[in-house]
Structure formats: C-alpha cells, structure tokens
Amino acid sequence: MIHQMAPWVPTFIQSTKNNTQPFLPFQLATIDKKGQKPRCRTVVFRDFLFKDKRTNILTFNTDIRSGKIGESFGGNLSNSTPVEACFYFPETMEQYRFSGECFIVSEKQLNVPPELTRRYGILSPSVCGHHKEDLYQYEAELDEEEEARQNNSHSARNSKVQESEPAKTQSNRLLEPTDFQPPTTKEWNMEVRRQWHSISRTSRSQYRKPEPGKPITCETSKQLDKIQRGVDGTSENAGLDNFAVVCLCIEQVDYLNLKGGSGGERAIFSRVTDEHNVNIECWDEEHVCP
Secondary structure (H helix, E strand, O other), X not given: OOOOOOOOHHHHHHHHHHOOOOOOEEEEEEEOOOOOOEEXXXXXXXXXXXXXXXXXXEEEEEEOOOHHHHHHHOOOOOOEEEEEEEEEEOXXXXXXXXXXXXXXXXXXXXXXXXXXXXXXXXXXXHXXXXXXXXHHOOHHXXXXXXXXXXXOHHHHHHHXXXXXXXXXXXXXXXXXXXXOOOOOHHHHHHHHHHHHHHOOHHHHHHHHOOOOOOOOOHHHHHHHHHHHHOOOOOOOOOOHHHEEEEEEEEEEEEEEEOOOHHHOEEEEEEXXXXXXXXXXXXXXXXXXXX
C-alpha cells in the first residue's frame, strides 16, 4: 500500500497543536558539501507537503540566494542532501529528531528527480485527492501565465484538462503501488504558489530584499528602507523567483517525551521499504530507554 500516514505523524501533529507560539521553529543540521563542516540553522516549519499529512514529508521555506543552498546543496537546486532536524516543544517537554534527506522546489527548479518521488512514494495530488481545493486554486493563475508566455490558448486549455481530469475521477479508495503517479510540473508549481501565498506580506517582502550576506552600503540601505516602508515600487510577488519550498523526507524519527510515565518515554521509528517495490512503505517502531 502507498500513501499511508506514518505512525509518528499523529503524535507530531498533536505536539504542534499543543504549541502556543505563533511559529514553530526547529533546528536543521547539514554538512557543507565544499568544506565538509557541520552547519546548523533555525528554520520555521510550514506544513506537510501538498498540505497532506499522508505524504509524511515536512516543509519549510528558504531563499534560494541564501548560504544554505551553496553549502548544503552545492549550489545546485536539483540536488538532494542528507539532513537532521530537531524539534523541541517546551510546554510538553517533547523532542523529535528527524533524519533523512531534503530537496528543493522553486519556480526555478520544478523538476524533482524521479528517483526521489519513487523512493518516497510522492503522489500526484490528483491521485491521492486530499486538499485539492487548496492546491488547484492556483492552476488558473499558472495557466494564464503560460498562455501569456506562449500566446497559445489552445495548448494551455488542453494542458489543463489533461492534468486536472484525474483529480475528478479518483476516489478515496485504498491505494496500491500500481496507482503510483508522480506530481506533474504544474502541481509542483502550484505547491510553491500555495506556500508563497500562505505566508504573511512581511515574510514575502524578505524575498525581494538584497541578496542575503551582501554588504550593507548606501544603496542596499535605501533599498531595505523602501521595502520596510512598502514603497519600493514592486509587487508583492516580486520575490517569488527567490522563494523555495524545502521538503524533508524522513527516514528515521527519534521521539523523546520527558513527561511520560516512569521518568519519560522514547521511541524510534525507522522507515522500511520493500526491496522489490520501493513504493511499499512501512515503519518499524522500537521503544527504548529515554
């Protein structure tokens, strides 16, 4: 079976609901591909991929001009990289350490390597059918942009029918490996747009600022001031080209609850796939001493 919620997801979701802060920051650790040095940053959890908890894939946003792209991905947006992410919830004294790999999706990188979609069973939203209304509302926006670029409305209309039709025909039946269908380029783009529009205007303005790490000069100071006051003369979507969704594909989860009975509890969830069919995913759960 494919597209099944991992056993750690319900517990993690409850932990996020118990979080009283407006944002959920976590620490992301990677290895610098050039210098082989460890790198650790604080980023903000945004959502599950395609707003679908059954993907088991966590996401956060980043600027493709930032240092983490060069350090962790070798400057190549099509690369994936090993990561470890650590969440801590002080109210409930729970910690999650997620180990796996991550990849980037942006308007400049919409071709996710096929081996990644196969390995992690990433389904087209038209097949799994969850929260389509939140994703496909941006389909018309993308079609209009494509039509404007190509000046060929006939081609754009055909493309829309071909990619939207499966969403209307699929049911909520239990999916099997033969149902596997990776997301289309347009669906990846719609996910980028969905997450872009889900963040605040202030957050979107960060992506049209000067390149991160660039020295402060009179010119950059003026630009920053104009953006801060909202008088820089650009639209809210001006920074979309610099915006990216980072997807965390989880291989192992180390869960620790210090408020649990008998002095705490700890469980390790390990992702296991069928060596003959990588689309079949299951999880081993082992309870260990905290």
